[in-house]
Amino acid sequence: MNTLEKLKQFYWPYKKYLIASLFSLLFVVAITVVYPIVLQLTIDEVVLKDRYPLIPYIAAGFFLIMLAKATATFFHQYMGDLFGITSVYKVREALYEKLQVLSFKYYDNARTGDIMSRLTTDVEMFRNFLSFGFSELIRITLLIVISLGVMFYYSIPLALITMASMPFLAVVVFMFDKRVHPAFRGIRKSFGRLNTRVQENISGMNTVKSLSREDFEIGRFSDSNDNYRQNYLFTANIWSKYMPVMEFIGNACAVLLLAYGGYLVMNGNLNLGELVAFFSLVWYIMGPLMNLGFVVNQFSQAKASGERLLEILEAKEDIVEKDGAIDTPIKGHVTFNDVTLTYIKDDDTALSNITFDAPPGKIIGLIGSTGSGKTSITQLITRFYEPEKGEVLVDGRPVDAYKLKTLRQHIGFVLQESFLFSTTIRENIRYGNPQIPEEQIIDAAKRAQAHDFIMEMPNGYDTMLGERGMGLSGGQKQRIAIARAICINPSILVLDDATSAVDMETEFKIQQALKEVMKGRTTFIIAHRISSLKHADEILVLENGEMAERGKHNELVNNNGPYERIYRIQYQDREQIMDTAT
Numbered sequence: 195m196n197t198l199e200k201l202k203q204f205y206w207p208y209k210k211y212l213i214a215s216l217f218s219l220l221f222v223v224a225i226t227v228v229y230p231i232v233l234q235l236t237i238d239e240v241v242l243k244d245r246y247p248l249i250p251y252i253a254a255g256f257f258l259i260m261l262a263k264a265t266a267t268f269f270h271q272y273m274g275d276l277f278g279i280t281s282v283y284k285v286r287e288a289l290y291e292k293l294q295v296l297s298f299k300y301y302d303n304a305r306t307g308d309i310m311s312r313l314t315t316d317v318e319m320f321r322n323f324l325s326f327g328f329s330e331l332i333r334i335t336l337l338i339v340i341s342l343g344v345m346f347y348y349s350i351p352l353a354l355i356t357m358a359s360m361p362f363l364a365v366v367v368f369m370f371d372k373r374v375h376p377a378f379r380g381i382r383k384s385f386g387r388l389n390t391r392v393q394e395n396i397s398g399m400n401t402v403k404s405l406s407r408e409d410f411e412i413g414r415f416s417d418s419n420d421n422y423r424q425n426y427l428f429t430a431n432i433w434s435k436y437m438p439v440m441e442f443i444g445n446a447c448a449v450l451l452l453a454y455g456g457y458l459v460m461n462g463n464l465n466l467g468e469l470v471a472f473f474s475l476v477w478y479i480m481g482p483l484m485n486l487g488f489v490v491n492q493f494s495q496a497k498a499s500g501e502r503l504l505e506i507l508e509a510k511e512d513i514v515e516k517d518g519a520i521d522t523p524i525k526g527h528v529t530f531n532d533v534t535l536t537y538i539k540d541d542d543t544a545l546s547n548i549t550f551d552a553p554p555g556k557i558i559g560l561i562g563s564t565g566s567g568k569t570s571i572t573q574l575i576t577r578f579y580e581p582e583k584g585e586v587l588v589d590g591r592p593v594d595a596y597k598l599k600t601l602r603q604h605i606g607f608v609l610q611e612s613f614l615f616s617t618t619i620r621e622n623i624r625y626g627n628p629q630i631p632e633e634q635i636i637d638a639a640k641r642a643q644a645h646d647f648i649m650e651m652p653n654g655y656d657t658m659l660g661e662r663g664m665g666l667s668g669g670q671k672q673r674i675a676i677a678r679a680i681c682i683n684p685s686i687l688v689l690d691d692a693t694s695a696v697d698m699e700t701e702f703k704i705q706q707a708l709k710e711v712m713k714g715r716t717t718f719i720i721a722h723r724i725s726s727l728k729h730a731d732e733i734l735v736l737e738n739g740e741m742a743e744r745g746k747h748n749e750l751v752n753n754n755g756p757y758e759r760i761y762r763i764q765y766q767d768r769e770q771i772m773d774t775a776t
């Protein structure tokens with residue numbers, strides 16, 4: 195299906211604006227074509243026949259016509275804009291809503307800069323076409339048809355001469371469109387890459403600076419910038435070659451008209467006024483035809499942009515809520531039955547045949563080397579991804595039996611690096627539960643050991659945070675994230691390396707805070723330090739996505755397995771230090 199057809203649902207509901215705009219356009223075009231007729235009458239009937247007293251009347255009539263044209267032009271422009279602006283308002287909303295429902299799988303490969311350029315520039319290109327391009331196409335068609343009608347009325351042979359040039363113009367326009375459309379697609383893609391470069395650079399500025407890679411980044415930006423320039427120049431080249439050809443054809447036609455028309459006037463087969471009118475009319479045909487290149491250009495840009503918008507709008511939603519999904523409180527009983535997960539088809543499995551049962555209120559520790567699959571387990575509970583095989587149950591029901599919101603509202607996450615929005619600390623804490631009363635926000639902050647440092651800030655809970663929570667230390671950010679998780683009062687709590695960004699003393703404090711928070715909630719603690727999950731009811735030790743060992747700390751510590759190995763590595767230093775101290 196054609197791009198415009200697919201996007202019809204966004205602009206067609208507002209067709210009334212388009213129709214109003216086109217109706218006004220009809221007037222504008224009709225009045226435009228009246229000009230040469232008035233000119234012809236003035237020359238043939240007034241000037242050549244010495245009827246000068248008629249001039250003031252003609253002038254007044256002309257003035258009124260112009261007034262009517264100005265009014266019609268106003269409505270044409272305004273209604274056209276209303277049509278474009280309202281339609282893309284809906285497109286933008288649909289895009290944003292789609293971005294909210296797209297799964298993590300989509301974002302694994304998506305680039306922020308590119309998405310941003312689609313939501314801004316591509317939407318704008320599309321608006322341009324809806325507001326102006328579309329009606330310009332109609333204007334051109336109307337002008338040509340009406341002008342030709344008047345021409346045929348004046349002189350059939352001359353009108354035929356004018357028409358003879360049209361096939362040439364049509365071929366040039368067609369060839370132009372064929373070449374310029376891919377070129378515009380190239381520009382849009384290149385712009386997306388340029389945006390991605392800038393966005394990644396700004397987001398990763400810490401890394402860039404700490405590794406002194408500024409020059410490398412400037413080089414990479416220059417490459418993208420150059421690519422964008424080249425793409426634009428390539429298009430400009432096509433455009434510049436096309437314009438003179440169009441003009442040449444137009445002018446050749448005008449010369450022919452002048453030669454043959456002059457001959458007809460001299461022979462008395464055509465009035466002088468008619469030739470003059472013909473000359474204006476011919477430019478009403480040639481002008482728009484040449485302009486057709488510009489409109490085709492706009493149309494091509496809009497098509498290329500529309501394709502990019504559709505790529506988002508039609509992106510596959512991997513995680514879809516089932517019909518009849520339930521909305522019921524969750525107690526927090528998590529069960530994995532023989533679960534296998536593969537992120538990318540034909541890639542290695544991230545989890546293989548994982549089975550465990552976590553009754554409500556229990557604490558499950560997850561430990562294992564990096565990439566062993568700890569985080570993947572928690573991502574399946576929230577249904578961020580779906581297993582390839584096996585079942586993930588919450589309170590005895592498969593996770594897909596719940597509404598996505600219900601499921602996720604009952605699961606609180608504290609990640610290694612939690613995202614803080616550039617708003618106040620209060621807004622950040624209550625992000626997951628905006629209705630929560632003030633006392634509970636403060637209580638959550640106190641339980642997360644965050645209240646004291648928040649109160650030391652100049653504006654307390656009203657302190658604005660920079661993008662990505664700039665202006666706070668890692669430990670402070672973390673405690674705000676913990677307070678945020680407490681606010682949603684989850685039945686299941688996931689602490690993914692939650693205390694890795696803090697010093698030992700703060701870790702101890704947070705652990706104390708978390709102990710209280712964990713009460714009555716099923717908690718998954720992902721940690722590299724044994725000290726963080728020693729007290730878990732069950733510890734799952736993962737190796738390459740498989741369950742290598744499971745049990746309580748006391749059982750595992752002498753089990754001759756990977757847990758004991760990790761324990762020895764982490765505690766032998768301490769024993770050595772103790773030994774040397776005694």
Ligand SMILES: Nc1ncnc2c1ncn2[C@@H]1O[C@H](COP(=O)(O)OP(=O)(O)OP(=O)(O)O)[C@@H](O)[C@H]1O
Nearest residue numbers: 302537538544562563564565566567568569570571
């Ligand atoms: N979104 C993803 N797309 C593709 N592969 C992924 C994705 N997330 C994780 N993986 C792969 O799955 C495996 C398990 O990753 P996971 O993040 O669960 O490990 P982890 O034990 O939590 O590691 P860490 O301790 O470093 O956080 C790894 O091999 C990882 O490369």
